[in-house]
Amino acid sequence: MGDDNKQDMTSKLIGMGATFLTAWLAQKILAKVWHATVGHDIPKPEEPGEARLGELAAAAALTGAVAYLARVFATRGTAKLLK
Numbered sequence: 001m002g003d004d005n006k007q008d009m010t011s012k013l014i015g016m017g018a019t020f021l022t023a024w025l026a027q028k029i030l031a032k033v034w035h036a037t038v039g040h041d042i043p044k045p046e047e048p049g050e051a052r053l054g055e056l057a058a059a060a061a062l063t064g065a066v067a068y069l070a071r072v073f074a075t076r077g078t079a080k081l082l083k
Contacts (some may be wrong), residue, residue: 015078022074026066034059 034042042059043051051059 011078011082014082015075018074018078019071022070023067026070027063030062030066034062 031042038055042063043049043056
């Protein structure tokens with residue numbers, strides 16, 4: 001029973017690390033693609049600026065989708081790796 005707990009904790013830690021790394025990398029890629037496409041950085045909520053509502057909504061939707069997909073791929077990849 002002790003080995004199962006250690007394995008579960010190890011797999012959770014690896015999964016969390018993989019999720020963090022994948023989300024970070026995906027965010028960097030998204031920022032570069034956004035800048036290349038639109039010509040400026042992704043608008044941030046705390047920055048006052050002239051970003052229109054449509055641009056803010058698109059940035060939020062893309063960021064959320066990328067973060068979610070990164071989490072899914074990291075979780076599934078870790079599960080396959082640890083089998």
